[in-house]
Amino acid sequence: MLPWITLDTAKIPDAGVAGGEGELRLKQRGQEFSIMLGTNELMNSRLSGSEEALANLGCVRIAGRARPDVLIGGLGMGFTLRAALAALGADARVTVAELVPAVVAWARGPMAGLFAGSLEDPRVTIREADVGRVMGERAASFDAILLDVDNGPEGLTAEANDSLYSTAGLGMARAALRPGGVFAVWSAAPDAAFAKRLKGVGFSVEEVRVRANRGRSGTRHVIWLAVKGGGGDAPLPRSR
Template sequence: MIPWIELDSAAIPGETGTLRLKRRGDEFSIMLGANELMNSRLSGSEEALAELSCAKLAGRKAPVVLIGGLGMGFTLRAALAVLPGDARVVVAELVPAVVKWARGEMAAVFKGSLDDPRVEIHTGDVASLIEKSKSAFDAILLDVDNGPDGLTRASNDRLYDAGGLGRSGRALRLGGVLAVWSSGPDPRFTARMEKAGFATEVRTVRANAKRRGAKHVIWLGVGHR
C-alpha cells in the first residue's frame, strides 16, 4: 500500500481548524482533522452540483455563476464544460493556500481551468460576498461544508439559516438558482429553503462519477423574485 504523504497545511481564516493537503501516488485528499473534505478520486456529486444547476440556466445570455468553495475544481470544471462562452464564473475561496495548491501541487487535477478567461477568483468569505451582492448572480453553488451547517467554519452557519437564505435570494437575479451540496439529507434545511421562497428540489447523487460510492444530496432552489 502506497502511504499518504502530507504536502502542505493551511489555517482557516478566523477559525482554529487546519486544512491538510495529502497525496498517495496520483490521488489527493484535503483533510480537516479526521474528516476528509474531498478526494480527487470522487468527483461525481461535485460535478452534478454544476450540471444540475447550469441546466436550469439554459438560454440565459451571459449568465453569472458564483461557486462557493474551490475545492479540487470539479464543480468549476463541470460548470465551464456546459456554460456558454459569454458566461462568467466567480469562485469564492476563503483559504488562499487552496488556490495555491490548485496552481501547484494539484495542477494536474485542475487541468488549466483557472486560466479560462471566464473565471474570476475571489479570495475571501463567500457569505460576505453574497451579503454585499444584489441581483448579481444567475446561480449560487455552495460546496463549502459537508452539508448545511458550518463544519469547516462555524460562521458558515449564516449561509444556511433563514437570514442567509434570504441574502442568497437577494443576490440572485429573477428566477436564479441556489444549489447546496451535502454529504447527507437534512429535511429541516429543505423546509427552510421552501420557507425562504425557493421552489426546492432535492436530488440524490453518487460520489463517484461512475455512479458508485456514497450517496450525496444536492438542493436546487429556484427563486421567485
C-alpha cells in the same frame, strides 16, 4: 500500497471547529489527493461525481440565458468549476469565492493537474473571500449560485459557515439572485430542516440524490435545487 504524504497544512480563517483543530491538510498518494480536517476527509480526487452534478444540475436551469453570471462558493479540487465551465457558453462569467487562501495556492501548485487550466480560463475570477460577503455585495446579480462549502448544512470547519445555511444566509442568497435564478447546494447528507428553511425564504425546492463516484453504487450525496420565483420558472429537472 503507496503511503500518504502530507504536502502542506493551512489554518482556516476564523475557525471555530467541531471535532477538528481548525487546520486543513493536503495529502498525496501517487496521483491521488486528499484534503483532511482532523480525521475527516473533506475531499478526495477520486470522488468527483457529486461536485460535478452540482454544477450540471445548476447550470441546466439557466441554459439559454445570455451572458450568465455564476457564483461558486468553495474552490475545493476544482470539479464544480470545471463542470460549470464545460456546461456554460463563452459569454458566461464565473466567480469562485474561496475562504482559505492556501486552497487557491494548492490549486495553482501541487493540484494544478486536476484543474487542467480552468483557473486561467478568461471567464473565471477567483476571490479569496467568504462567499457570503460576495453574495452580499451584489443584489439581484447572479443567475446561479453553486454552494459547496464545508460539509453542507452540518458543517465541520469554520463556525462562520453556519451562517450561510441559516435563514438569514439563505435570504441573502435569494436576494443575490436574478428572478428565476437557481441556488444549488451540495451536502454530504439529507437535512429536512435545511430544506424547510429554503422554502421558508421563498425558494421552490427539489432535493436530488447523486453518487459521489459517478457510478451506480457507493455513497450518495444530496444537492438541493432552489429556484427564485419571478422568472417564469419551468419545472425542475428530475433526478434519475
